[in-house]
Amino acid sequence: MTTVLLTGATGFIGGAALAYGLSRDPDIRWICLVRGNGMAQARTRLLENLVRFLGAEAAREAILRVEIVVGDITVPASLEDRRLDAVTHILHLAADTSFRAQEHCHLVNVEGTRALAARAGRMPHLQRFLYGGTAMICGGNPPPLVRESDAPAEAAQHLVPYTRTKVAAETMLRHEFADLPVVMVRPSIVTGHRTLGCIPSSSIFWMFRAGDRLRLVAGELAGGIDVVPVDWTAEVLVGLLTKPALAYDVYHLSAGEAKRTTWDSLAAAFERCDPQGSPRRYGRFDDGDWKTLRSRFQAVFGLDQPIKVAMLRAMRAYYQFSTLGVAFDNRRLTDEGFALPPTLSDYLPVCLSAPANLSILDQFADDLGMFDGAPMVQENLVQAKPVAA
Ligand SMILES: NC(=O)c1ccc[n+]([C@@H]2O[C@H](COP(=O)([O-])OP(=O)(O)OC[C@H]3O[C@@H](n4cnc5c(N)ncnc54)[C@H](OP(=O)(O)O)[C@@H]3O)[C@@H](O)[C@H]2O)c1
Structure with missing residues (x-):
C-alpha cells in the first residue's frame, strides 16, 4: 500500500497537494505532520486549509481519510510516531518561506529537513522522498534560461536568506543522505489557482x-516572468511522487520558455x-x-x-x-509526460x-x-x- 507522509499540509502548496491527492487516488494512505497544540487544534488547522480548496462539506469528508501526526520537523522526538514506519513516499513541503527571520529559516529549512531525513532513514519501506525546494536557488545572477543542473552553485549570491537556506538543505541532503531516494522538486513562482483563483491564498x-x-x-x-498555478503544481507534485520510475532526481516545476x-x-x-x-x-x-x-x-x-x-x-x-x-527550463517535466501549465x-x-x-x-x-x-x-x-x- 502506498503510504504518503506529507509535511506542509496547512500551507498553500501542501494544501493543494493534499486536496488533489485525496481526490485522485482513494487507495493512498495520507499521513500529515501538522503543528498544533494537541490533536484537536492540529485537525482544525488542517481542516481550515482543506476547506479553502474543497469547500466545507467535501473537506469534512476528505479529512476523515487523513491521519494526523501532531509534530514539528524541528522537534525530532515528534517524528518518532510509529505510524511513520509504514511510510513509502514522503512529500516534504514544510518550510519557513519568509524573507526575514534568517535564523529561523535555517532552523526549519535545514535543521528540520535534516531531522526528517534522519527519520526517513529508519523507514524500511521508503521508495521516494520528494523534497520541495525552489527554482530561485539559482541565486541573483542566473543565465536567462536556468537548467536544473545550473544550481546549486556554491558561489551564487542570493537576494534573500530564504533561498540560501534552500540551497543548504539540498546540499545537506545530497551529502549526508546519499542513500535516501531523494528527488528534488523546484517550483518557480506559485500563485493563484486555475478554478479557485485566490480563494485558497492571495500569496504573491x-x-x-x-x-x-x-x-x-x-x-x-x-x-516576462516564470509563474505557475498552485493546482497545476499540486498535480505535478503528486504525479512525480507516485510515478513508478523517474528519469532524473531534480525537476523544475515551472512555466519554462514556452509558458512564461x-x-x-x-x-x-x-x-x-x-x-x-x-x-x-x-x-x-x-x-x-x-x-x-x-x-x-x-x-x-x-x-x-x-x-x-x-x-x-x-x-x-x-x-x-x-x-x-529568468525562465526555468522544464523539459525534464515534459519528458516525463506532464502537461505544461497555463500562463x-x-x-x-x-x-x-x-x-x-x-x-x-x-x-x-x-x-x-x-x-x-x-x-x-x-x-x-x-x-x-x-x-x-
Ligand atoms: N509558494 C511559492 O511560490 C513557492 C515557490 C517555490 C518553492 N516553494 C516551496 O514550496 C514549499 C511550500 O511552500 P508554500 O508556499 O506552500 O509555503 P507556506 O504556505 O508558507 O506553507 C509552509 C508550510 O510549512 C509548515 N511548517 C513550517 N514550519 C514547520 C515546522 N517547523 N514543522 C512542520 N511544519 C512546518 C507550515 O505549517 P504551519 O501552518 O504550522 O505554519 C505550512 O504548512 C516550500 O518548501 C517552499 O520553499 C514555494
Whole structure:
C-alpha cells in the first residue's frame, strides 16, 4: 500500500497537494505532520486549509481519510510516531518561506529537513522522498534560461536568506543522505489557482495587481516572468511522487520558455478584465531605482499606513527577483509526460474575480507574515555556503 507522509499540509502548496491527492487516488494512505497544540487544534488547522480548496462539506469528508501526526520537523522526538514506519513516499513541503527571520529559516529549512531525513532513514519501506525546494536557488545572477543542473552553485549570491537556506538543505541532503531516494522538486513562482483563483491564498498575486496599478514591471519590457498555478503544481507534485520510475532526481516545476507570462500579454489580460479605454502600457523599473518605485507607489497607494510601507518594501523584494528575467527550463517535466501549465494571463480573470471585492492591500495582508520586518534585500545579498557533510 502506498503510504504518503506529507509535511506542509496547512500551507498553500501542501494544501493543494493534499486536496488533489485525496481526490485522485482513494487507495493512498495520507499521513500529515501538522503543528498544533494537541490533536484537536492540529485537525482544525488542517481542516481550515482543506476547506479553502474543497469547500466545507467535501473537506469534512476528505479529512476523515487523513491521519494526523501532531509534530514539528524541528522537534525530532515528534517524528518518532510509529505510524511513520509504514511510510513509502514522503512529500516534504514544510518550510519557513519568509524573507526575514534568517535564523529561523535555517532552523526549519535545514535543521528540520535534516531531522526528517534522519527519520526517513529508519523507514524500511521508503521508495521516494520528494523534497520541495525552489527554482530561485539559482541565486541573483542566473543565465536567462536556468537548467536544473545550473544550481546549486556554491558561489551564487542570493537576494534573500530564504533561498540560501534552500540551497543548504539540498546540499545537506545530497551529502549526508546519499542513500535516501531523494528527488528534488523546484517550483518557480506559485500563485493563484486555475478554478479557485485566490480563494485558497492571495500569496504573491497581490504583487501582480500592484505592479499593474503602478504600470511598472521589472526587467525587459519584452520579457516576462516564470509563474505557475498552485493546482497545476499540486498535480505535478503528486504525479512525480507516485510515478513508478523517474528519469532524473531534480525537476523544475515551472512555466519554462514556452509558458512564461510575458508582460505584454499580462497587460492585455488586465485590460480585458478592467478596461481603462486604451491599451495599458507598462514602464520599466530599472534595478535599484527605488526612488521612482517609491514615488509611483506613493502616488497610487499612499504611504500613510504601516501596512503600505511594508507593502512597498515587499514590492522591492519582488521587483528584484523579477529583474532577473529568468525562465526555468522544464523539459525534464515534459519528458516525463506532464502537461505544461497555463500562463498567468490565461487564468488571470479567475484570480481577479475570486474572491470578489478583495483590495490589493487586503491580499497583501494575507502575505504580510513573509515580509514584516524584512531587511532591504539589496543590502542583504548573501553568499551560498555548502553545508558541512
Ligand atoms: N509558494 C511559492 O511560490 C513557492 C515557490 C517555490 C518553492 N516553494 C516551496 O514550496 C514549499 C511550500 O511552500 P508554500 O508556499 O506552500 O509555503 P507556506 O504556505 O508558507 O506553507 C509552509 C508550510 O510549512 C509548515 N511548517 C513550517 N514550519 C514547520 C515546522 N517547523 N514543522 C512542520 N511544519 C512546518 C507550515 O505549517 P504551519 O501552518 O504550522 O505554519 C505550512 O504548512 C516550500 O518548501 C517552499 O520553499 C514555494
